[in-house]
Amino acid sequence: MKCVAFDIGETLTCDDRYWASWADWLDVPHHTLSAPVGAVVAQGRDNADALRLLRPDIDLTVEYAARERAGLGELLTENDLYPDVRPALAALCDLGVRVVVAGNQTRRAGESLRSLGLPADAVAVSEEWGTAKPDVEFFHRVTDLARAEPEETLYVGDHPANDVFPAREAGLLTAHLRRGPWGRLWADTREVLAAADWSVSGLGQLASVVAGK
Template identity: 70%
Template sequence: MIKTMVFDIGETLTRDDRYWASWADWLNTPRHTLSALVGAVVAQGLDNAEALRLARPGLDVDAEYAAREAAGRGEHLDETDLYDDVRPALAALRAAGVRVVIAGNQTTRVGELLRALDLPADFLATSGEWGCAKPDPEFFARVMTVADVQPWETLYVGDHPANDIYPAAYAGLRTAHLRRGPWGHLWADDPAVAAAADWRVNSLHDLLDLADLS
Protein backbone atom coordinates (compact mmCIF):
# COMPACT_ATOMS: atom_id res chain seq x y z
CA MET A 1 0.00 0.00 0.00
CA ILE A 2 1.19 3.52 -0.76
CA LYS A 3 1.19 5.33 2.58
CA THR A 4 3.28 8.40 1.72
CA MET A 5 3.45 10.40 -1.50
CA VAL A 6 6.37 12.76 -2.02
CA PHE A 7 6.10 15.53 -4.60
CA ASP A 8 8.72 17.31 -6.63
CA ILE A 9 8.11 21.06 -6.85
CA GLY A 10 9.00 22.74 -10.16
CA GLU A 11 6.74 21.65 -13.02
CA THR A 12 5.05 19.16 -10.70
CA LEU A 13 3.32 21.54 -8.29
CA THR A 14 4.38 24.93 -9.64
CA ARG A 15 4.64 26.36 -13.14
CA ASP A 16 8.02 27.71 -14.21
CA ASP A 17 6.53 30.43 -16.44
CA ARG A 18 7.16 33.28 -14.01
CA TYR A 19 10.65 31.99 -13.14
CA TRP A 20 11.93 32.02 -16.70
CA ALA A 21 10.07 35.20 -17.67
CA SER A 22 11.67 37.05 -14.76
CA TRP A 23 15.13 35.82 -15.76
CA ALA A 24 14.55 36.91 -19.35
CA ASP A 25 13.51 40.37 -18.21
CA TRP A 26 16.50 40.63 -15.87
CA LEU A 27 18.94 39.64 -18.63
CA ASN A 28 17.17 41.90 -21.13
CA THR A 29 16.57 38.88 -23.35
CA PRO A 30 13.31 38.30 -25.24
CA ARG A 31 11.19 35.83 -23.29
CA HIS A 32 10.68 33.63 -26.33
CA THR A 33 14.45 33.44 -26.87
CA LEU A 34 15.15 32.27 -23.34
CA SER A 35 12.23 29.84 -23.49
CA ALA A 36 13.66 28.34 -26.67
CA LEU A 37 17.10 28.06 -25.06
CA VAL A 38 15.57 26.25 -22.08
CA GLY A 39 13.97 23.79 -24.51
CA ALA A 40 17.31 23.26 -26.22
CA VAL A 41 19.20 22.43 -23.03
CA VAL A 42 16.34 20.20 -21.85
CA ALA A 43 16.54 18.21 -25.08
CA GLN A 44 20.29 17.83 -24.59
CA GLY A 45 19.88 16.63 -21.01
CA LEU A 46 21.82 19.60 -19.61
CA ASP A 47 21.21 21.55 -16.42
CA ASN A 48 18.63 24.22 -17.19
CA ALA A 49 20.96 26.93 -15.81
CA GLU A 50 22.91 26.44 -19.04
CA ALA A 51 20.11 28.32 -20.80
CA LEU A 52 21.04 31.42 -18.80
CA ARG A 53 24.71 31.06 -19.77
CA LEU A 54 23.74 30.71 -23.40
CA ALA A 55 21.76 33.94 -23.15
CA ARG A 56 24.69 35.67 -21.46
CA PRO A 57 28.02 33.84 -21.89
CA GLY A 58 30.16 33.78 -18.76
CA LEU A 59 27.24 34.51 -16.46
CA ASP A 60 27.81 33.74 -12.77
CA VAL A 61 24.33 32.41 -11.98
CA ASP A 62 24.73 32.49 -8.19
CA ALA A 63 26.04 36.06 -8.21
CA GLU A 64 23.27 37.16 -10.56
CA TYR A 65 20.67 35.46 -8.36
CA ALA A 66 21.97 37.44 -5.37
CA ALA A 67 21.87 40.66 -7.40
CA ARG A 68 18.25 40.04 -8.33
CA GLU A 69 17.31 39.46 -4.70
CA ALA A 70 19.13 42.63 -3.64
CA ALA A 71 17.27 44.60 -6.30
CA GLY A 72 13.91 43.31 -5.09
CA ARG A 73 13.44 41.26 -8.26
CA GLY A 74 14.10 37.84 -6.80
CA GLU A 75 11.99 34.71 -6.58
CA HIS A 76 8.25 35.03 -6.17
CA LEU A 77 5.44 32.50 -5.87
CA ASP A 78 1.74 32.97 -5.34
CA GLU A 79 -1.46 31.02 -5.92
CA THR A 80 -1.34 31.66 -9.68
CA ASP A 81 1.92 29.70 -9.94
CA LEU A 82 0.27 26.48 -8.76
CA TYR A 83 -1.16 24.01 -11.24
CA ASP A 84 -4.94 23.81 -10.92
CA ASP A 85 -4.96 20.26 -9.56
CA VAL A 86 -2.48 20.84 -6.73
CA ARG A 87 -4.73 21.92 -3.85
CA PRO A 88 -7.67 19.59 -4.56
CA ALA A 89 -5.50 16.54 -5.26
CA LEU A 90 -3.22 16.97 -2.24
CA ALA A 91 -6.20 17.63 0.01
CA ALA A 92 -7.98 14.53 -1.28
CA LEU A 93 -4.89 12.39 -0.72
CA ARG A 94 -4.62 13.57 2.88
CA ALA A 95 -8.32 12.93 3.40
CA ALA A 96 -7.71 9.37 2.15
CA GLY A 97 -5.06 8.90 4.84
CA VAL A 98 -1.96 9.41 2.68
CA ARG A 99 0.95 11.32 4.19
CA VAL A 100 1.80 14.16 1.77
CA VAL A 101 5.40 15.37 1.58
CA ILE A 102 6.76 18.10 -0.70
CA ALA A 103 10.49 17.88 -1.41
CA GLY A 104 12.26 19.20 -4.49
CA ASN A 105 15.29 21.03 -5.86
CA GLN A 106 14.55 24.60 -4.89
CA THR A 107 16.11 27.38 -2.88
CA THR A 108 15.50 28.18 0.77
CA ARG A 109 13.52 31.21 -0.39
CA VAL A 110 11.14 29.01 -2.39
CA GLY A 111 10.59 26.92 0.72
CA GLU A 112 9.52 30.06 2.57
CA LEU A 113 7.21 31.13 -0.26
CA LEU A 114 5.56 27.70 -0.47
CA ARG A 115 4.93 27.59 3.27
CA ALA A 116 3.23 30.96 3.00
CA LEU A 117 0.76 29.37 0.56
CA ASP A 118 -0.29 26.90 3.28
CA LEU A 119 -0.55 23.90 0.97
CA PRO A 120 -2.32 20.73 2.18
CA ALA A 121 0.89 18.86 3.04
CA ASP A 122 2.32 17.20 6.14
CA PHE A 123 5.91 18.21 5.47
CA LEU A 124 7.76 20.53 3.08
CA ALA A 125 11.49 20.93 2.41
CA THR A 126 13.76 22.12 -0.37
CA SER A 127 17.23 21.08 -1.43
CA GLY A 128 18.48 24.50 -0.33
CA GLU A 129 17.27 23.81 3.20
CA TRP A 130 18.67 20.28 3.25
CA GLY A 131 22.03 21.13 1.73
CA CYS A 132 21.75 18.35 -0.85
CA ALA A 133 19.98 18.15 -4.18
CA LYS A 134 18.55 15.52 -6.49
CA PRO A 135 19.78 13.20 -7.87
CA ASP A 136 22.17 12.84 -4.89
CA PRO A 137 21.26 9.70 -2.89
CA GLU A 138 21.50 11.81 0.27
CA PHE A 139 18.45 13.74 -0.88
CA PHE A 140 16.40 10.56 -1.10
CA ALA A 141 17.75 9.37 2.25
CA ARG A 142 16.30 12.58 3.68
CA VAL A 143 13.06 11.88 1.84
CA MET A 144 12.79 8.47 3.47
CA THR A 145 13.39 9.95 6.91
CA VAL A 146 10.45 12.34 6.56
CA ALA A 147 8.27 9.81 4.70
CA ASP A 148 8.22 7.83 7.94
CA VAL A 149 7.36 4.53 6.19
CA GLN A 150 9.19 1.87 4.21
CA PRO A 151 10.55 2.75 0.74
CA TRP A 152 8.09 0.43 -1.01
CA GLU A 153 5.25 2.24 0.77
CA THR A 154 6.48 5.59 -0.56
CA LEU A 155 5.70 7.07 -3.98
CA TYR A 156 7.87 9.81 -5.45
CA VAL A 157 6.05 11.94 -8.02
CA GLY A 158 7.96 14.06 -10.51
CA ASP A 159 8.40 15.17 -14.09
CA HIS A 160 12.16 14.78 -14.56
CA PRO A 161 13.52 11.27 -15.23
CA ALA A 162 17.14 11.98 -14.26
CA ASN A 163 16.33 13.96 -11.12
CA ASP A 164 13.14 12.22 -10.00
CA ILE A 165 12.33 8.83 -11.45
CA TYR A 166 15.70 7.12 -11.82
CA PRO A 167 17.26 8.12 -8.47
CA ALA A 168 14.03 7.54 -6.55
CA ALA A 169 13.68 4.07 -8.04
CA TYR A 170 17.35 3.35 -7.26
CA ALA A 171 16.67 4.31 -3.65
CA GLY A 172 13.89 1.71 -3.53
CA LEU A 173 10.92 4.07 -3.72
CA ARG A 174 8.01 3.56 -6.05
CA THR A 175 7.70 6.21 -8.71
CA ALA A 176 5.14 8.08 -10.81
CA HIS A 177 6.27 10.05 -13.84
CA LEU A 178 4.08 13.09 -14.47
CA ARG A 179 3.49 14.27 -18.04
CA ARG A 180 3.81 17.96 -17.23
CA GLY A 181 6.21 20.72 -18.21
CA PRO A 182 9.00 20.39 -20.81
CA TRP A 183 10.75 17.45 -19.14
CA GLY A 184 7.56 15.55 -18.43
CA HIS A 185 6.31 15.87 -21.99
CA LEU A 186 9.65 15.25 -23.67
CA TRP A 187 10.27 11.94 -21.91
CA ALA A 188 6.69 10.81 -21.32
CA ASP A 189 6.89 7.97 -23.84
CA ASP A 190 10.58 7.18 -23.54
CA PRO A 191 11.07 3.40 -23.12
CA ALA A 192 13.63 3.86 -20.34
CA VAL A 193 11.25 6.07 -18.38
CA ALA A 194 8.40 3.63 -18.94
CA ALA A 195 10.59 0.82 -17.60
CA ALA A 196 11.73 2.78 -14.53
CA ALA A 197 8.43 4.34 -13.48
CA ASP A 198 5.84 2.24 -11.67
CA TRP A 199 3.14 4.54 -13.05
CA ARG A 200 2.84 7.34 -15.58
CA VAL A 201 0.17 9.96 -14.90
CA ASN A 202 -1.24 13.01 -16.65
CA SER A 203 -2.65 14.74 -13.58
CA LEU A 204 -2.21 14.70 -9.82
CA HIS A 205 -5.82 13.55 -9.61
CA ASP A 206 -4.69 10.24 -11.16
CA LEU A 207 -2.76 9.55 -7.96
CA LEU A 208 -5.95 9.08 -5.97
CA ASP A 209 -6.40 5.72 -7.65
CA LEU A 210 -2.94 4.66 -6.42
CA ALA A 211 -3.50 5.37 -2.74
CA ASP A 212 -5.06 1.96 -2.10
CA LEU A 213 -2.81 -0.07 -4.39
CA SER A 214 -0.52 -2.68 -2.87
Protein backbone atom coordinates in the same frame (compact mmCIF):
# COMPACT_ATOMS: atom_id res chain seq x y z
CA MET B 1 1.44 2.90 0.50
CA LYS B 2 1.85 5.21 3.46
CA CYS B 3 3.16 8.43 1.92
CA VAL B 4 3.09 10.37 -1.33
CA ALA B 5 6.02 12.77 -1.79
CA PHE B 6 6.03 15.49 -4.43
CA ASP B 7 8.71 17.25 -6.43
CA ILE B 8 8.11 21.00 -6.73
CA GLY B 9 9.10 22.65 -10.03
CA GLU B 10 6.84 21.63 -12.93
CA THR B 11 5.10 19.16 -10.62
CA LEU B 12 3.36 21.50 -8.19
CA THR B 13 4.46 24.83 -9.62
CA CYS B 14 4.69 26.18 -13.16
CA ASP B 15 8.07 27.66 -14.14
CA ASP B 16 6.66 30.14 -16.69
CA ARG B 17 6.91 33.19 -14.46
CA TYR B 18 10.44 32.24 -13.36
CA TRP B 19 11.79 32.09 -16.90
CA ALA B 20 9.85 35.19 -17.98
CA SER B 21 11.46 37.06 -15.09
CA TRP B 22 14.91 35.96 -16.24
CA ALA B 23 14.18 37.07 -19.81
CA ASP B 24 13.17 40.50 -18.53
CA TRP B 25 16.29 40.62 -16.36
CA LEU B 26 18.53 39.85 -19.35
CA ASP B 27 16.51 42.27 -21.51
CA VAL B 28 15.58 39.73 -24.17
CA PRO B 29 12.15 38.71 -25.49
CA HIS B 30 10.59 35.80 -23.62
CA HIS B 31 10.68 33.52 -26.66
CA THR B 32 14.40 34.23 -27.09
CA LEU B 33 15.06 32.57 -23.74
CA SER B 34 12.48 29.84 -24.36
CA ALA B 35 14.53 28.47 -27.26
CA PRO B 36 17.75 27.80 -25.29
CA VAL B 37 15.71 26.45 -22.38
CA GLY B 38 14.23 23.91 -24.77
CA ALA B 39 17.66 23.13 -26.18
CA VAL B 40 19.28 22.38 -22.82
CA VAL B 41 16.27 20.32 -21.76
CA ALA B 42 16.56 18.19 -24.89
CA GLN B 43 20.29 17.74 -24.28
CA GLY B 44 19.81 16.80 -20.63
CA ARG B 45 21.89 19.74 -19.43
CA ASP B 46 21.62 22.01 -16.40
CA ASN B 47 18.73 24.48 -16.72
CA ALA B 48 21.11 27.36 -15.97
CA ASP B 49 22.99 26.59 -19.18
CA ALA B 50 20.14 28.34 -21.01
CA LEU B 51 21.24 31.58 -19.38
CA ARG B 52 24.87 30.89 -20.26
CA LEU B 53 23.93 30.39 -23.90
CA LEU B 54 22.50 33.90 -24.02
CA ARG B 55 25.28 35.46 -21.98
CA PRO B 56 28.41 33.27 -21.99
CA ASP B 57 30.25 35.47 -19.48
CA ILE B 58 27.42 35.50 -16.93
CA ASP B 59 28.36 34.95 -13.29
CA LEU B 60 25.22 33.32 -11.96
CA THR B 61 26.18 33.74 -8.31
CA VAL B 62 26.48 37.49 -8.85
CA GLU B 63 23.25 37.62 -10.87
CA TYR B 64 21.28 35.62 -8.30
CA ALA B 65 22.44 38.01 -5.57
CA ALA B 66 21.57 41.05 -7.69
CA ARG B 67 18.10 39.68 -8.40
CA GLU B 68 17.61 39.02 -4.70
CA ARG B 69 18.52 42.63 -3.87
CA ALA B 70 16.10 43.80 -6.55
CA GLY B 71 13.28 41.79 -4.99
CA LEU B 72 13.31 39.24 -7.79
CA GLY B 73 14.65 36.27 -5.85
CA GLU B 74 12.91 32.91 -5.88
CA LEU B 75 9.39 33.40 -4.59
CA LEU B 76 6.49 31.02 -5.13
CA THR B 77 2.94 32.36 -5.04
CA GLU B 78 -0.55 30.93 -5.33
CA ASN B 79 -0.56 31.88 -9.01
CA ASP B 80 2.44 29.61 -9.61
CA LEU B 81 0.55 26.50 -8.49
CA TYR B 82 -0.98 24.25 -11.12
CA PRO B 83 -4.79 24.16 -10.76
CA ASP B 84 -4.89 20.50 -9.73
CA VAL B 85 -2.46 20.85 -6.81
CA ARG B 86 -4.77 21.72 -3.92
CA PRO B 87 -7.59 19.30 -4.80
CA ALA B 88 -5.16 16.45 -5.49
CA LEU B 89 -3.23 16.88 -2.25
CA ALA B 90 -6.46 17.23 -0.28
CA ALA B 91 -7.83 14.03 -1.83
CA LEU B 92 -4.71 12.13 -0.77
CA CYS B 93 -5.00 13.48 2.77
CA ASP B 94 -8.60 12.28 2.84
CA LEU B 95 -7.34 8.78 1.99
CA GLY B 96 -5.23 8.85 5.14
CA VAL B 97 -1.78 8.84 3.54
CA ARG B 98 0.96 11.22 4.60
CA VAL B 99 1.60 13.95 2.02
CA VAL B 100 4.99 15.65 1.82
CA VAL B 101 6.70 18.03 -0.59
CA ALA B 102 10.45 17.83 -1.24
CA GLY B 103 12.33 19.32 -4.18
CA ASN B 104 15.43 21.14 -5.37
CA GLN B 105 14.70 24.67 -4.27
CA THR B 106 16.23 27.49 -2.26
CA ARG B 107 15.44 28.11 1.38
CA ARG B 108 13.43 31.18 0.40
CA ALA B 109 11.34 29.18 -2.06
CA GLY B 110 10.65 26.64 0.67
CA GLU B 111 9.52 29.34 3.06
CA SER B 112 7.20 30.88 0.47
CA LEU B 113 5.75 27.47 -0.40
CA ARG B 114 5.04 26.73 3.26
CA SER B 115 3.34 30.10 3.59
CA LEU B 116 0.75 29.01 1.01
CA GLY B 117 -0.73 26.53 3.47
CA LEU B 118 -0.91 23.57 1.12
CA PRO B 119 -2.76 20.45 2.32
CA ALA B 120 0.53 18.70 3.09
CA ASP B 121 2.08 17.33 6.26
CA ALA B 122 5.56 18.71 5.56
CA VAL B 123 7.51 20.79 3.04
CA ALA B 124 11.30 20.61 2.68
CA VAL B 125 13.81 21.86 0.11
CA SER B 126 17.32 20.91 -0.91
CA GLU B 127 19.04 24.03 0.40
CA GLU B 128 17.69 23.33 3.88
CA TRP B 129 18.85 19.72 3.72
CA GLY B 130 22.27 20.39 2.23
CA THR B 131 21.71 17.73 -0.41
CA ALA B 132 19.96 17.84 -3.77
CA LYS B 133 18.53 15.49 -6.36
CA PRO B 134 19.65 13.24 -7.91
CA ASP B 135 21.89 12.42 -4.92
CA VAL B 136 20.66 9.31 -3.11
CA GLU B 137 21.00 11.14 0.22
CA PHE B 138 18.18 13.44 -0.86
CA PHE B 139 15.86 10.45 -1.18
CA HIS B 140 16.98 9.09 2.17
CA ARG B 141 15.84 12.40 3.60
CA VAL B 142 12.55 12.04 1.71
CA THR B 143 11.84 8.71 3.40
CA ASP B 144 12.72 10.24 6.77
CA LEU B 145 10.22 13.02 6.05
CA ALA B 146 7.70 10.42 4.88
CA ARG B 147 8.01 8.47 8.15
CA ALA B 148 7.73 5.34 6.03
CA GLU B 149 9.91 2.73 4.40
CA PRO B 150 11.09 3.46 0.83
CA GLU B 151 8.79 0.78 -0.61
CA GLU B 152 5.86 2.47 1.19
CA THR B 153 6.67 5.89 -0.27
CA LEU B 154 5.63 7.13 -3.71
CA TYR B 155 7.73 9.93 -5.21
CA VAL B 156 5.98 11.99 -7.89
CA GLY B 157 7.96 14.11 -10.34
CA ASP B 158 8.29 15.27 -13.92
CA HIS B 159 12.04 14.93 -14.47
CA PRO B 160 13.29 11.40 -15.23
CA ALA B 161 16.94 12.06 -14.33
CA ASN B 162 16.21 14.01 -11.15
CA ASP B 163 13.04 12.30 -9.96
CA VAL B 164 12.13 8.93 -11.43
CA PHE B 165 15.50 7.23 -11.89
CA PRO B 166 17.15 8.22 -8.58
CA ALA B 167 13.98 7.64 -6.55
CA ARG B 168 13.72 4.15 -7.98
CA GLU B 169 17.41 3.53 -7.25
CA ALA B 170 16.75 4.55 -3.64
CA GLY B 171 13.96 1.97 -3.41
CA LEU B 172 10.96 4.30 -3.57
CA LEU B 173 7.88 3.78 -5.69
CA THR B 174 7.76 6.26 -8.57
CA ALA B 175 5.14 8.12 -10.57
CA HIS B 176 6.25 10.03 -13.65
CA LEU B 177 4.19 13.15 -14.31
CA ARG B 178 3.70 14.10 -17.96
CA ARG B 179 3.87 17.83 -17.31
CA GLY B 180 6.16 20.62 -18.43
CA PRO B 181 9.05 20.27 -20.88
CA TRP B 182 10.94 17.60 -18.92
CA GLY B 183 7.85 15.54 -18.22
CA ARG B 184 6.67 15.50 -21.81
CA LEU B 185 9.95 15.17 -23.68
CA TRP B 186 10.92 11.75 -22.31
CA ALA B 187 7.49 10.46 -21.27
CA ASP B 188 7.34 7.60 -23.76
CA THR B 189 10.96 6.52 -23.76
CA ARG B 190 11.67 2.91 -22.89
CA GLU B 191 13.83 3.89 -19.92
CA VAL B 192 11.18 6.07 -18.29
CA LEU B 193 8.38 3.60 -18.89
CA ALA B 194 10.50 0.86 -17.32
CA ALA B 195 11.54 2.92 -14.29
CA ALA B 196 8.19 4.48 -13.39
CA ASP B 197 5.68 2.37 -11.49
CA TRP B 198 2.97 4.70 -12.77
CA SER B 199 2.71 7.37 -15.45
CA VAL B 200 0.14 10.11 -14.87
CA SER B 201 -0.91 13.15 -16.86
CA GLY B 202 -2.30 15.02 -13.86
CA LEU B 203 -2.10 14.96 -10.08
CA GLY B 204 -5.78 14.11 -9.80
CA GLN B 205 -4.99 10.56 -10.93
CA LEU B 206 -2.92 9.84 -7.83
CA ALA B 207 -5.87 9.21 -5.53
CA SER B 208 -6.84 6.25 -7.73
CA VAL B 209 -3.24 5.03 -7.68
CA VAL B 210 -3.16 5.11 -3.88
CA ALA B 211 -6.63 3.62 -3.47
CA GLY B 212 -5.73 0.76 -5.79
CA LYS B 213 -2.37 0.00 -4.21
